[in-house]
Amino acid sequence: MAKLSNRFWFKLHGLFSLPIWIIFCFVCLTGTISVISHELTWLTNPDSRASNPQQLAEKPKSQLVDIVQNAYPTASISTVMSFESYIANTVIFTDSDKPYAIAYVNQYTGEIQEVIQGLTFKSFMRSLHAWLFFPWQNGYSIGYYLVCFMAFVMLGALVSGLMIYKKFWRSYTQPKLRIHQGKKTFLADLHRLAGVWSMWFLILMSITGLWYLAQAIMWQNDIEIEAHAPVVEVSQLPYGVADVPVRPYSLADAVNIAEQKFPNFKSTYIMLPEHFRDTYKVYGEGDGIFYDQYSYGVTVNPWTGKVESERSPEKMNALQTLSHIANPLHYGNIGGLWTKIIWFIFGALLTGMSITGFLIWGGRTVKAAKDTDNQRSIFSKVPVTHLVQQDGK
Amino acid sequence: MARLSNSMWDRYKYKVNGLVLILSCFFLYKNLFPQFPDAWSTKSIGSFEVTPMPYNLNSPYMHDGTYTKDFLLLFSQGEVADIRQAYFNIGAAPLSLADMQDADAGILHGSQHAQEVHAIAPKVIQADHRAWLTIENWQGKLKTVSWAIPKNLHQ
Numbered sequence: 001m002a003k004l005s006n007r008f009w010f011k012l013h014g015l016f017s018l019p020i021w022i023i024f025c026f027v028c029l030t031g032t033i034s035v036i037s038h039e040l041t042w043l044t045n046p047d048s049r050a051s052n053p054q055q056l057a058e059k060p061k062s063q064l065v066d067i068v069q070n071a072y073p074t075a076s077i078s079t080v081m082s083f084e085s086y087i088a089n090t091v092i093f094t095d096s097d098k099p100y101a102i103a104y105v106n107q108y109t110g111e112i113q114e115v116i117q118g119l120t121f122k123s124f125m126r127s128l129h130a131w132l133f134f135p136w137q138n139g140y141s142i143g144y145y146l147v148c149f150m151a152f153v154m155l156g157a158l159v160s161g162l163m164i165y166k167k168f169w170r171s172y173t174q175p176k177l178r179i180h181q182g183k184k185t186f187l188a189d190l191h192r193l194a195g196v197w198s199m200w201f202l203i204l205m206s207i208t209g210l211w212y213l214a215q216a217i218m219w220q221n222d223i224e225i226e227a228h229a230p231v232v233e234v235s236q237l238p239y240g241v242a243d244v245p246v247r248p249y250s251l252a253d254a255v256n257i258a259e260q261k262f263p264n265f266k267s268t269y270i271m272l273p274e275h276f277r278d279t280y281k282v283y284g285e286g287d288g289i290f291y292d293q294y295s296y297g298v299t300v301n302p303w304t305g306k307v308e309s310e311r312s313p314e315k316m317n318a319l320q321t322l323s324h325i326a327n328p329l330h331y332g333n334i335g336g337l338w339t340k341i342i343w344f345i346f347g348a349l350l351t352g353m354s355i356t357g358f359l360i361w362g363g364r365t366v367k368a369a370k371d372t373d374n375q376r377s378i379f380s381k382v383p384v385t386h387l388v389q390q391d392g393k
Numbered sequence: 394m395a396r397l398s399n400s401m402w403d404r405y406k407y408k409v410n411g412l413v414l415i416l417s418c419f420f421l422y423k424n425l426f427p428q429f430p431d432a433w434s435t436k437s438i439g440s441f442e443v444t445p446m447p448y449n450l451n452s453p454y455m456h457d458g459t460y461t462k463d464f465l466l467l468f469s470q471g472e473v474a475d476i477r478q479a480y481f482n483i484g485a486a487p488l489s490l491a492d493m494q495d496a497d498a499g500i501l502h503g504s505q506h507a508q509e510v511h512a513i514a515p516k517v518i519q520a521d522h523r524a525w526l527t528i529e530n531w532q533g534k535l536k537t538v539s540w541a542i543p544k545n546l547h548q
Contacts, residue, residue: 018406019402019406019410020406020410021407021410022407022410022411022414023410023413023414026414076503076504076505076506078504094503094504094506094507095506096506099506099507118425119424119425128417128421132413132414132416132417132420133417133418133420133421133424134416134417134420135420135423135424137451137454138451138454138455139454139456143417143420146413222455222456222457222458224457228457228497231496231497231500234478234494237477237478238531239477239531239533240531240532240533241531241532242531242532243531244472244474244475244531245531274502274503274504275476275478275500275501275502275503276476276477276478277478277497277500278502
């Protein structure tokens with residue numbers, strides 16, 4: 001096989017990253033901020049903090065629902081979510097004067113610290129990063145595909161970069177960053193050093209990005225990765241009764257069922273029934289650290305107490321496993337705050353690499369443009385007759 | 394030395410990049426201030442008064458093996474809790490409750506403040522189609538009401 005020249009790899013490296021440089025940089029930057037979006041909310045909004053000076057035990061989610069329901073008697077609560085232990089739980093509801101509201105409820109004190117309507121910082125950042133706010137129609141968003149396409153860009157830039165940078169492994173043992181030999185040398189060293197040290201991160205982002213692309217194709221083609229939770233058989237609903245019947249099994253019962261089923265289960269996402277044939281959906285995290293916070297869970301029939309469907313890593317097929325491990329690997333929340341910090345640092349490095357790469361290319365292009373201009377001005381000063389004579393030689 | 398190319402793409406590629414990001418701002422604005430089509434007329438069905446509103450004027454889309462069109466239904470009279478089950482479908486005639494209750498396609502869901510539905514629809518909405526709402530209450534009484542479909546939804 002013919003050996004490909006350095007010039008070829010260099011050109012390929014530029015082709016991968018340069019044409020969409022601005023979008024690539026933007027996606028890296030928004031992703032980096034998204035990694036710590038909860039923590040930034042915690043820093044900037046005291047009402048989002050789950051302060052617990054009295055070291056109280058965490059209240060069950062059903063109690064948080066009751067607290068919000070008592071405070072807003074006409075509210076209809078749909079969802080309860082929990083995140084890191086230092087962030088308040090969110091209870092999502094609608095009310096006669098609120099089409100969509102999020103209550104920050106301190107899970108230790110039970111205090112409703114704030115009710116917000118509209119977009120949160122976390123939702124804003126993640127939507128911006130994942131699909132650039134391009135609209136969704138029929139299960140797809142052009143923005144989502146555009147962002148997923150960055151996985152190819154990253155993978156191509158990584159492979160071609162490594163082909164250019166021979167013996168790149170020396171950067172681990174003898175890192176080189178020359179800061180006193182001019183801007184061009186400094187930028188080139190910084191770009192190469194950051195690239196080699198971020199290799200694992202680039203591979204991880206590329207692979208998860210390719211998975212998101214596969215997922216998008218499946219969404220658009222109506223291929224289900226996870227089956228919808230079954231509905232309650234209509235025969236199980238009371239019939240011919242005078243008053244609205246009360247469901248015999250409560251949310252607390254549903255959470256208890258999930259806790260008994262999975263060891264170390266912690267509910268993180270609960271959906272209450274949206275109609276009388278709907279189930280309680282109780283999802284959470286368990287022992288598998290690489291799995292997301294929705295990897296364990298049950299749907300519980302509120303009329304019979306029966307578990308209608310069950311989710312756990314042991315019962316997942318390959319696609320379901322990928323869908324539940326992709327986010328923790330992409331956003332770095334596999335080990336809490338510390339892994340988020342690591343992901344943030346490497347995200348910042350990646351964003352920086354897209355900038356240094358452009359600056360290196362820009363420097364070379366500007367120099368080339370100047371050289372061309374100089375040549376043109378030299379030729380313009382030479383008499384035409386002389387040029388003709390030169391050509392005729 | 395880097396080689397300069399002066400193709401159309403080379404001249405405008407960064408402007409195209411920037412334009413995509415400007416589009417993000419535009420779509421964010423559209424997201425924050427959504428515009429919906431006109432709501433349909435309010436109709437009575439049993440003890441309820443209902444006003445449907447399509448979310449958009451797009452054709453039905455395939456979801457879970459069924460062509461679907463999304464609607465918001467506002468109940469200005471009657472308690473949503475009094476509904477045992479209710480379904481919305483588009484077609485020449487209402488689908489029978491016996492058929493619809495086998496699954497959850499077209500079932501009304503949400504809260505007393507607003508109900509949503511992914512209505513069962515044909516692939517192509519035609520002039521002779523209507524939108525049908527079927528409600529069963531806890532006493533087992535069944536009621537159906539229908540709306541003519543505005544021309545802007547016909548294909």
